[in-house]
Amino acid sequence: MKLIFVSGGVISGLGKGITASSIGRLLKARGLKVSAIKIDPYLNIDAGTMNPFEHGEVYVLNDGGEVDLDLGNYERFMDLELGSDHSITTGKIYKSVIENERHGEYLGKTVQIIPHITDEIKRRIANVARDSGADVVIIELGGTVGDIESMPFLEAARQLGRDLGRGENIMFVHTTLIPIMGSVGEEKTKPTQHSVKELMGMGIGPDIIIGRCSRSLTQTAKAKIAMFCDVDEKAVISTPDARSIYEVPLILESQGVADYIIDRMKLKPLTTKRNMKDWESFLNNILEPKKTVTIALVGKYTALADSYLSQLEALTHTGAKRSCKPAVKFIDSDDLLHNEPASLLSDVDGILVPGGFGIRGVEGKIAAAQYARENGIPFLGVCLGFQIATVEISRHVLGLEEANSTEFDPETPDPVISLMHEQENIEDMGATMRLGAQTVMVAKGSKANDLYGKTVISERHRHRYEVNPNYIQRLEEAGWKFTGKSDDGRRMEIGELEGHPYFVASQFHPEFRSRPMNPSPLHLGLIDAAIRFKDDKTGTQ
Numbered sequence: 001m002k003l004i005f006v007s008g009g010v011i012s013g014l015g016k017g018i019t020a021s022s023i024g025r026l027l028k029a030r031g032l033k034v035s036a037i038k039i040d041p042y043l044n045i046d047a048g049t050m051n052p053f054e055h056g057e058v059y060v061l062n063d064g065g066e067v068d069l070d071l072g073n074y075e076r077f078m079d080l081e082l083g084s085d086h087s088i089t090t091g092k093i094y095k096s097v098i099e100n101e102r103h104g105e106y107l108g109k110t111v112q113i114i115p116h117i118t119d120e121i122k123r124r125i126a127n128v129a130r131d132s133g134a135d136v137v138i139i140e141l142g143g144t145v146g147d148i149e150s151m152p153f154l155e156a157a158r159q160l161g162r163d164l165g166r167g168e169n170i171m172f173v174h175t176t177l178i179p180i181m182g183s184v185g186e187e188k189t190k191p192t193q194h195s196v197k198e199l200m201g202m203g204i205g206p207d208i209i210i211g212r213c214s215r216s217l218t219q220t221a222k223a224k225i226a227m228f229c230d231v232d233e234k235a236v237i238s239t240p241d242a243r244s245i246y247e248v249p250l251i252l253e254s255q256g257v258a259d260y261i262i263d264r265m266k267l268k269p270l271t272t273k274r275n276m277k278d279w280e281s282f283l284n285n286i287l288e289p290k291k292t293v294t295i296a297l298v299g300k301y302t303a304l305a306d307s308y309l310s311q312l313e314a315l316t317h318t319g320a321k322r323s324c325k326p327a328v329k330f331i332d333s334d335d336l337l338h339n340e341p342a343s344l345l346s347d348v349d350g351i352l353v354p355g356g357f358g359i360r361g362v363e364g365k366i367a368a369a370q371y372a373r374e375n376g377i378p379f380l381g382v383c384l385g386f387q388i389a390t391v392e393i394s395r396h397v398l399g400l401e402e403a404n405s406t407e408f409d410p411e412t413p414d415p416v417i418s419l420m421h422e423q424e425n426i427e428d429m430g431a432t433m434r435l436g437a438q439t440v441m442v443a444k445g446s447k448a449n450d451l452y453g454k455t456v457i458s459e460r461h462r463h464r465y466e467v468n469p470n471y472i473q474r475l476e477e478a479g480w481k482f483t484g485k486s487d488d489g490r491r492m493e494i495g496e497l498e499g500h501p502y503f504v505a506s507q508f509h510p511e512f513r514s515r516p517m518n519p520s521p522l523h524l525g526l527i528d529a530a531i532r533f534k535d536d537k538t539g540t541q
Contacts, residue, residue, distance in 0.1 A: 001129040002136040002169050002265055005157050007206075009145045009195025010177040014212045015239070015248070017070035019175055020140045021077035022249040025279070026258040027136060028078055031270025035132035036074040037086050037125060038067065040142040041149035045091040046084075049430050056306030060460045060512055061086075064436030069309050070140060072512070076313060077249070079515055085128050090149060093120050113152055121156035122163075135267060145174075145198045158203040167207070168266050174199060174206035175239075178213040178221065187213065187221040189228070196229040207264065208235045208257070216240045235260060246283050246316075246516065250276065282320050282516050289325040293349040293530040298368040300361035302330040311354050311382070314511040317519035318527045326527060333364030341371040348377065349537075350502075350530035355383030355462070355509065359408045366392045373503055378529035380522060381495075381505030383463055387417045389495060389505040390467055390475065397478045407465050416475070418468045420491075434461050439487040440494070440508065446483035447504055448494050451521035457484075459493075459508035466507065467492040502529030 006020040017038075024034045044050065047058045048066030059072040065084030075082060097120050101111050109116075129137045141157065143150040161170040176192040196206060209231055211217050217238035226233040237255050242248055252258070253274060262269055295315060301307035315326040331344055345351065351372045353365050365385070369392040372379035381389040387405055394403035394416045402409075405417035426432045437458045442448045444455060467475075467482070472492065476482060484494025484506065497503035506522055514520035 001126060001164060002267065003125070003129065003160060003164070004136060004138045004171045004173060004261065005141060006138065006173045006175065007141045007145055007154070007199065008175045009198065010191045012144055014175045014177055016140050016175050017073045018245050018248050019173065019210050019239070020138045021073045022252050023173070023257065023261070024074065024078040024138050025249045026253055027261065029275045030258060030262065030272070032135045032267060033133065034078055035080065035086070035128065035134035035137045036078065036082065037088060037128055037137060037139045038070050038074070038142065039139060039153050040068050040087070040089045041147060041153060042089060043091045043094070044089060045095060045430060046087065046089065052301040052307035053304055056304065057309050058462070059310065060435060060462045060509060062437040062460065064431070066431060066435065066462070068142070069306060072310050072313070076515055079517070085124065085131070088121065088124050093117055096120055114155060117152050118156040118159060121153060122160055125160065136265065145195060145202070151202070154202045154204065161204065167264055171207045171261060171265060172204055173208045173210060175210040175212060178211045178217065180214055187217060189221055189224050192225055193228045206231060208237060208260065210237050210239050212239050214241050244283065244286050246279070246286060249279065250283065278517060285320040285323045286316060289319065290323040291531065292325045292327055293527065293534050294329055294347060295326045295350045295352055295526070295530060296329045296331050296345055296348040296368070297352050297354065298331045298333050298336070298365055299354050300333050300356055302332050305330070308354055310509070310511040310514070311352065314514035314520045314523040315527070317514050317516050318524040320516070321519050321524060322527055322531065324527060324531060331368070333361035333368065336364035336367040341367050345371050345377070349534040350378040350380070350526050352526065353381045353385035353388055355385065357384070362388070362408055370396055373497065373500065376501055378502040378526055378533055379504070380526040382511065383507060383509055386495060386505035386507045387465060389503070390416055390480065393475065393478060393480045393497070394471065398474055405465055414471070416468050416471045417465050419464060420466050423464045433464050436460055438508070440484045441487055442494065443483040447496050447502070447525060448483050448522070451525045459506070459510055460512045461508045463507060501533065502526065
């Protein structure tokens with residue numbers, strides 16, 4: 001096993017996930033096979049029951065794992081498809097050890113953090129490293145050094161360094177904050193020194209220090225950090241504020257990070273050439289777009305952009321494909337209850353209604369869908385957005401004024417959206433939805449067929465409710481055509497409105513499989529339609 005641990009100090013939010021993802025991108029560009037693990041020190045088994053305001057979006061993997069959003073970054077940057085085993089939480093570790101104890105696997109032993117908890121952590125890391133077949137596995141240690149809940153994971157990492165050998169088989173990358181203080185703009189290295197001291201107190205000395213700062217570090221600051229933190233000067237890496245997260249791999253590459261890792265770990269890349277041309281072209285289209293469109297994202301968690309991270313990245317990927325910047329206008333769906341929709345939406349070129357749970361904000365989302373439908377504005381609904389579009393059409397086209405989802409009104413006379421049959425007797429909340437990749441059959445000649453270029457696709461799901469089969473015929477007669485269905489034909493997966501430039505919605509989450517070089521087809525359709533809509537509005541040819 002060859003493992004790279006990425007830790008963080010001083011404060012959270014320094015970009016450990018982007019750092020880990022960027023290192024993986026660079027190593028993969030040299031022909032190495034990479035994989036990734038995210039360690040989260042919270043007691044939740046997974047991220048599935050967390051409020052997006054608490055922890056950002058819940059990212060869904062192919063196997064149905066509900067995980068931290070950083071696994072989305074890994075998949076996007078490294079073009080991987082990971083599984084639930086690549087997410088390790090304190091909850092998973094303690095649950096496993098306690099179950100083992102109850103089954104009698106530790107008979108006669110006093111079960112303790114060391115060795116039982118740390119052994120379980122090491123076992124899971126080793127299993128992923130073995131099963132992935134990767135040349136190197138990058139492991140992000142969530143939280144910050146010094147957190148009580150992170151200590152067992154740091155101890156397990158230390159033990160792995162001792163077991164496998166530092167330098168060649170194990171490397172530690174530590175990200176820290178380097179603030180700029182005072183009118184003269186002096187770089188303060190003391191927070192980094194204290195963070196590294198804390199890490200070394202756990203028996204771990206970093207091999208690389210990633211210094212997060214608002215500007216590039218001076219050579220003087222690098223030399224000072226190298227001396228006081230006992231690392232090579234060339235291993236002190238400056239990561240100033242970037243114009244895009246997708247610029248970070250190139251920032252690291254310019255400072256020789258991949259070369260340093262390959263040399264220290266005695267890796268054998270297939271090429272010594274820096275094969276990043278596609279990435280550079282992708283980044284250039286983000287930073288220097290030829291046009292701009294405004295996309296309204298109508299949701300209930302808009303106060304925290306990370307709640308919709310994968311949606312935003314999918315828009316970025318599709319925008320880059322068309323050298324177009326999607327300027328996202330966040331609109332709290334509740335605001336559409338207290339304002340005329342035109343006052344908030346008349347200046348946009350497209351509307352995106354993403355997923356969500358709970359009744360708050362639903363009527364505002366319905367108002368947004370109605371405005372898009374009646375005014376010919378390109379619209380994309382995802383998961384709940386698909387159900388919202390169905391309710392809106394049922395009310396205002398079919399004339400079923402009290403149509404609703406039973407999630408929001410169990411007594412509605414027209415339950416056009418209802419609980420899936422197999423969900424009816426489920427009581428536990430965690431990992432019990434329809435989750436993960438499912439096969440979808442796409443109708444020939446549909447917009448979705450044109451965008452995907454095939455009639456059989458696989459997309460990731462996360463929902464409990466679905467279109468009520470009793471209303472499908474009436475909805476299709478009204479022009480809401482279900483052009484995507486589950487492989488058994490029971491569930492409606494894609495809706496397209498006849499006679500509208502682009503009014504499309506999906507029960508699945510296409511954003512989870514969007515990649516920089518292979519963007520989500522449905523988001524691409526939204527951007528293309530938004531470009532046409534803006535051109536028609538402004539008279540541009």
